Amino acid sequence: MADIDALTSSAYSQALEVIASVEPRIADATRKELADQRGSLKLIASENYASPAVLLTMGTWFSDKYAEGTVGHRFYAGCQNVDTVEALAAEHARELFGAEYAYAQPHSGIDANLVAFWSILAHRVEGPWLEKAGSKNINELTDADWESLRHELGNQRLLGMSLDAGGHLTHGFRPNISGKMFHQQQYGTDPETGLLDYDAVAAKAREFKPLILVAGYSAYPRRVNFAKMREIADEVGATLMVDMAHFAGLVAGKVFTGDEDPVPHAHVVTTTTHKSLRGPRGGMVLATEEYASSVDRGCPMVLGGPLSHVMAAKAVALAEARQPSFQAYAQKVADNAKSLAEGFLKRDARLVTGGTDNHLVLLDVSGFGLTGRQAESALLDAGVVTNRNSIPSDPNGAWYTSGIRLGTPALTTRGFGHDEFDQVAELIVHVLQNTQPGTTKAGGPSKASYALGDGIADKVKDASAEMLDKHPLYPGLVLS
Ligand code: DSN
Numbered sequence: 489m490a491d492i493d494a495l496t497s498s499a500y501s502q503a504l505e506v507i508a509s510v511e512p513r514i515a516d517a518t519r520k521e522l523a524d525q526r527g528s529l530k531l532i533a534s535e536n537y538a539s540p541a542v543l544l545t546m547g548t549w550f551s552d553k554y555a556e557g558t559v560g561h562r563f564y565a566g567c568q569n570v571d572t573v574e575a576l577a578a579e580h581a582r583e584l585f586g587a588e589y590a591y592a593q594p595h596s597g598i599d600a601n602l603v604a605f606w607s608i609l610a611h612r613v614e615g616p617w618l619e620k621a622g623s624k625n626i627n628e629l630t631d632a633d634w635e636s637l638r639h640e641l642g643n644q645r646l647l648g649m650s651l652d653a654g655g656h657l658t659h660g661f662r663p664n665i666s667g668k669m670f671h672q673q674q675y676g677t678d679p680e681t682g683l684l685d686y687d688a689v690a691a692k693a694r695e696f697k698p699l700i701l702v703a704g705y706s707a708y709p710r711r712v713n714f715a716k717m718r719e720i721a722d723e724v725g726a727t728l729m730v731d732m733a734h735f736a737g738l739v740a741g742k743v744f745t746g747d748e749d750p751v752p753h754a755h756v757v758t759t760t761t762h763k764s765l766r767g768p769r770g771g772m773v774l775a776t777e778e779y780a781s782s783v784d785r786g787c788p789m790v791l792g793g794p795l796s797h798v799m800a801a802k803a804v805a806l807a808e809a810r811q812p813s814f815q816a817y818a819q820k821v822a823d824n825a826k827s828l829a830e831g832f833l834k835r836d837a838r839l840v841t842g843g844t845d846n847h848l849v850l851l852d853v854s855g856f857g858l859t860g861r862q863a864e865s866a867l868l869d870a871g872v873v874t875n876r877n878s879i880p881s882d883p884n885g886a887w888y889t890s891g892i893r894l895g896t897p898a899l900t901t902r903g904f905g906h907d908e909f910d911q912v913a914e915l916i917v918h919v920l921q922n923t924q925p926g927t928t929k930a931g932g933p934s935k936a937s938y939a940l941g942d943g944i945a946d947k948v949k950d951a952s953a954e955m956l957d958k959h960p961l962y963p964g965l966v967l968s
Pocket residue numbers: 534597656706
């Protein structure tokens with residue numbers, strides 16, 4: 489059998505030499521990025537480490553091919569190999585998630601959501617409108633018809649989870665295009681428990697009657713009952729769209745099943761491929777047959793030409809996710825998040841919702857007298873990479889915030905387990921307890937500046953290094 493580690497080491501060493509022959513600074517930055525990723529505690533909940541097979545697949549001549557359109561129906565000649573790649577990516581996705589239809593072209597999660605919005609508008613608004621107008625061809629419409637259709641398309645309602653409750657920008661946040669292209673309303677979480685209140689979502693949906701009900705999150709540390717969300721959508725005649733970008737790996741790994749698996753319940757499911765799913769950076773849409781033909785219009789409707797090299801890497805990653813070892817990985821991601829949460833709670837730190845049952849925890853840092861921005865910066869000084877995040881009803885807004893979001897997918901890939909995550913919680917609490925908020929030039933309290941106690945960063949880096957050395961990133965990859 490081939491020695492995959494030796495092949496990977498040789499492939500990357502040689503690739504870097506080729507790159508260095510043209511622009512050595514890029515080769516240097518690439519080497520440094522590996523060293524930095526190897527040497528820090530990566531706790532960003534939306535990041536992971538893709539396998540060398542996935543990474544290598546992205547570095548090929550598929551990048552050079554234009555392929556707008558769909559499999560077997562392209563606007564460019566010579567797409568036979570792209571067809572193979574895209575069809576395989578879609579097949580793996582359908583099999584893995586049990587989906588009726590899969591679309592592998594979106595370049596990111598935001599793109600996937602845009603494809604979903606437009607496909608729902610096409611299916612629910614444009615199609616019926618054209619039928620009523622007695623015409624199937626949009627090019628035959630008079631100017632007055634066209635204005636009327638544009639008005640219909642631009643006058644629809646979307647209900648999604650608010651950003652500070654854990655929803656995503658693209659779920660109707662006003663400054664985002666989703667909040668501008670739709671009349672939007674947002675549902676939050678229970679002010680006492682921080683948990684989703686399905687009765688409150690239902691009441692809002694009954695009153696607002698959205699065309700689209702969006703479920704899913706990027707910073708909610710709990711599971712969602714998608715069967716209940718579908719009941720709500722059905723009651724008000726909405727299309728249920730689930731954004732599973734964050735937890736797709738837990739769905740793929742069968743940690744979320746039954747009511748917690750969005751695929752059997754939603755009309756349209758969007759995802760990224762690089763978070764807990766551990767693939768290349770990109771997006772994907774899953775849908776019922778009913779929505780398939782309108783999702784297929786994603787490119788060139790709202791997407792630029794598909795990134796064929798990335799679709800190839802999606803196919804490889806999805807093939808990996810179909811292996812039994814991926815289920816063990818996904819379960820460990822969830823178990824480790826619990827260990828991390830317990831580590832914080834036993835050290836008297838406050839977590840939004842009091843814990844987690846997915847892959848992330850949301851730490852309220854206001855108890856340490858800090859903003860999220862100050863906490864994020866102090867932690868980074870100590871080699872702990874996180875991101876600041878709003879918490880429900882955040883007094884510091886979406887820029888400074890009062891929270892830190894932490895996820896377990898990346899360090900679980902490195903092999904971290906219960907004890908390491910308990911130690912990670914200890915190190916984070918230690919940094920935050922030893923960080924003082926700074927003052928502005930005028931002498932008032934600053935939301936950005938801070939002072940980390942002497943020696944703390946080095947102490948935490950040393951303790952982290954021991955864990956990181958025990959669980960190396962890409963252990964078989966040695967660059968010459
Ligand atoms: N950037 C992703 C995240 O961090 O959750 C979502 O846009």
